[in-house]
Amino acid sequence: MRQAGRSLPEFRALRERHSFFDLVRSPELTAEVTLQPVQRLGVDAAILFSDIVTPLQAIGIDVEMRSGVGPVFAHPFRTAADLDRLRPLEPDTDLAHVIEAVRILVKELDVPLIGFAGAPFTMASYLVEGGPSRDWARTKALMLGDPELWRALLDRLASLSLASLRAQVGAGAAAVQLFDSWVGALDPHHYAESVMPASAKVLRGLADLGVPRIHFGVSTGELLGMMGKAGADVVGVDWRTPILDGWARVGPLAVQGNLDPAILGAPWEVVAREADRILDAIDGRPGHIFNLGHGVPADADPDVLARLVDHVHRRTQT
Amino acid sequence: MRQAGRSLPEFRALRERHSFFDLVRSPELTAEVTLQPVQRLGVDAAILFSDIVTPLQAIGIDVEMRSGVGPVFAHPFRTAADLDRLRPLEPDTDLAHVIEAVRILVKELDVPLIGFAGAPFTMASYLVEGGPSRDWARTKALMLGDPELWRALLDRLASLSLASLRAQVGAGAAAVQLFDSWVGALDPHHYAESVMPASAKVLRGLADLGVPRIHFGVSTGELLGMMGKAGADVVGVDWRTPILDGWARVGPLAVQGNLDPAILGAPWEVVAREADRILDAIDGRPGHIFNLGHGVPADADPDVLARLVDHVHRRTQT
Numbered sequence: 001m002r003q004a005g006r007s008l009p010e011f012r013a014l015r016e017r018h019s020f021f022d023l024v025r026s027p028e029l030t031a032e033v034t035l036q037p038v039q040r041l042g043v044d045a046a047i048l049f050s051d052i053v054t055p056l057q058a059i060g061i062d063v064e065m066r067s068g069v070g071p072v073f074a075h076p077f078r079t080a081a082d083l084d085r086l087r088p089l090e091p092d093t094d095l096a097h098v099i100e101a102v103r104i105l106v107k108e109l110d111v112p113l114i115g116f117a118g119a120p121f122t123m124a125s126y127l128v129e130g131g132p133s134r135d136w137a138r139t140k141a142l143m144l145g146d147p148e149l150w151r152a153l154l155d156r157l158a159s160l161s162l163a164s165l166r167a168q169v170g171a172g173a174a175a176v177q178l179f180d181s182w183v184g185a186l187d188p189h190h191y192a193e194s195v196m197p198a199s200a201k202v203l204r205g206l207a208d209l210g211v212p213r214i215h216f217g218v219s220t221g222e223l224l225g226m227m228g229k230a231g232a233d234v235v236g237v238d239w240r241t242p243i244l245d246g247w248a249r250v251g252p253l254a255v256q257g258n259l260d261p262a263i264l265g266a267p268w269e270v271v272a273r274e275a276d277r278i279l280d281a282i283d284g285r286p287g288h289i290f291n292l293g294h295g296v297p298a299d300a301d302p303d304v305l306a307r308l309v310d311h312v313h314r315r316t317q318t
Numbered sequence: 319m320r321q322a323g324r325s326l327p328e329f330r331a332l333r334e335r336h337s338f339f340d341l342v343r344s345p346e347l348t349a350e351v352t353l354q355p356v357q358r359l360g361v362d363a364a365i366l367f368s369d370i371v372t373p374l375q376a377i378g379i380d381v382e383m384r385s386g387v388g389p390v391f392a393h394p395f396r397t398a399a400d401l402d403r404l405r406p407l408e409p410d411t412d413l414a415h416v417i418e419a420v421r422i423l424v425k426e427l428d429v430p431l432i433g434f435a436g437a438p439f440t441m442a443s444y445l446v447e448g449g450p451s452r453d454w455a456r457t458k459a460l461m462l463g464d465p466e467l468w469r470a471l472l473d474r475l476a477s478l479s480l481a482s483l484r485a486q487v488g489a490g491a492a493a494v495q496l497f498d499s500w501v502g503a504l505d506p507h508h509y510a511e512s513v514m515p516a517s518a519k520v521l522r523g524l525a526d527l528g529v530p531r532i533h534f535g536v537s538t539g540e541l542l543g544m545m546g547k548a549g550a551d552v553v554g555v556d557w558r559t560p561i562l563d564g565w566a567r568v569g570p571l572a573v574q575g576n577l578d579p580a581i582l583g584a585p586w587e588v589v590a591r592e593a594d595r596i597l598d599a600i601d602g603r604p605g606h607i608f609n610l611g612h613g614v615p616a617d618a619d620p621d622v623l624a625r626l627v628d629h630v631h632r633r634t635q636t
Contacts, residue, residue: 137583141580185558185580222563262455267454
């Protein structure tokens with residue numbers, strides 16, 4: 001349950017005193033906010049508190065987390081000259097705080113810790129647009145209009161993701177999740193040609209570490225097969241695709257999903273019935289991780305989340 | 319090319335002097351802005367200038383078109399008591415201006431006029447959320463939490479859409495397009511259960527008129543088959559689904575699409591190549607309407623749009 005923190009009063013209390021990147025840069029605070037949803041909800045794994053853009057921030061790119069908006073870059077990526085700003089990540093120095101946070105968490109947690117990184121396309125979308133977007137027009141124009149520069153950009157971003165995830169696993173993360181949150185906006189032809197190679201560089205670059213690699217996106221119904229082939233062990237399937245149809249496209253891998261998070265605002269009976277519909281479809285088949293199809297809405301009721309976790313546990317633990 | 323107007327300087331000039339609903343309420347101005355993209359771009363059909371919420375505005379619901387936001391309702395739909403505000407549409411009085419605009423256009427146009435209406439789900443989403451939304455959480459909570467009220471709401475909205483489209487065809491529109499712009503946010507199970515019957519009421523309710531019925535949405539990869547079965551003659555396929563895959567799901571109907579409008583910002587060679595990729599896939603098979611997969615971006619270059627129309631004409635007219 002990614003982004004569960006923002007629905008919790010204990011997280012909001014911390015955010016009143018600290019900026020987003022203060023939380024990211026302090027190992028103790030990162031550990032604290034990573035633990036909050038685990039303690040409150042009883043989920044089966046923790047996911048490192050982070051953001052898609054944190055490796056960019058770590059190498060000195062000027063980015064601000066604007067409340068109610070998202071990450072906003074002072075200088076968006078526009079030309080080949082901007083490549084020079086994307087220097088390689090030196091984990092021991094640039095990510096010392098992240099490594100320390102992972103070490104603290106691995107000691108404190110009773111459940112596995114999942115490492116976090118943004119995938120090259122989604123990182124590029126923020127960097128090229130300068131912030132969140134509804135149509136990713138600049139990103140697509142760069143991808144199709146200057147494929148050479150695009151490939152160079154995605155290759156650098158892939159190196160950042162890969163270095164960050166390797167460092168997290170090195171410090172004790174038991175699995176990783178690569179977030180390509182906005183890749184579902186693409187034509188599958190463009191995904192295959194212009195994005196998949198960079199995602200594969202990240203995922204295949206982790207193969208020797210032997211940890212499960214989860215590959216996440218939304219609106220990715222037509223991309224699921226390729227997202228698996230990029231080197232994932234688990235592929236996220238959002239609620240737009242029935243879980244078994246999605247699994248058929250993913251092939252011989254595991255799947256994660258696929259409850260629509262917007263449903264959490266409906267009465268509890270509806271939430272339980274919708275969870276049951278997914279579990280009934282799965283019917284005990286091994287290799288399914290029950291999860292929401294996207295992040296937890298900020299206004300979700302933590303009691304409903306806890307009840308959902310409990311409900312799924314009671315239905316699946318024998 | 320829906321929403322082509324907003325990219326044209328002649329439309330912007332009119333909008334500086336008139337509010338959105340002033341344009342909708344004046345038959346002469348509606349006709350003028352409907353004609354603008356036809357005259358400038360040379361497209362093969364015109365689509366009536368309107369909005370998803372105009373039938374609601376026509377029955378006296380308080381809605382404002384806020385610049386850069388979209389339609390915003392003073393009093394969102396919340397309870398069964400709100401049903402009383404959704405009185406039936408009396409086309410001869412409530413839509414006199416629309417009927418008159420259609421009559422003017424049918425006289426002035428050399429190409430067919432396509433009637434416009436929002437589909438029940440998308441109309442409901444604006445009315446329930448009170449405006450545009452990113453997750454449609456209130457809409458989904460109502461749909462799943464109070465299915466009886468939801469059905470009553472969608473039934474009334476279907477009646478509004480149907481009455482509006484019948485009036486437009488009665489005045490001379492040669493085809494209709496039912497816009498379910500946001501329905502792709504749904505789980506297909508919920509679409510089948512809670513939305514498709516209302517869309518079918520609109521589309522099947524037009525069958526006796528004998529005009530082609532186009533059914534449009536985005537992110538609808540998993541819904542295409544049902545959108546056809548709801549009673550459409552043509553189903554829109556957005557760029558997330560390859561056009562032939564989409565057509566296979568649509569079945570023995572025509573398809574419309576599927577160029578990603580975000581691509582219009584790329585260099586012309588890219589736009590032409592991407593259009594060619596769609597036309598190559600179609601390979602002359604009858605029953606394909608070349609179009610964008612969504613509305614024209616406000617910052618699109620009209621010259622690129624005109625060049626694209628010309629390019630498609632040269633490739634398809636023999």
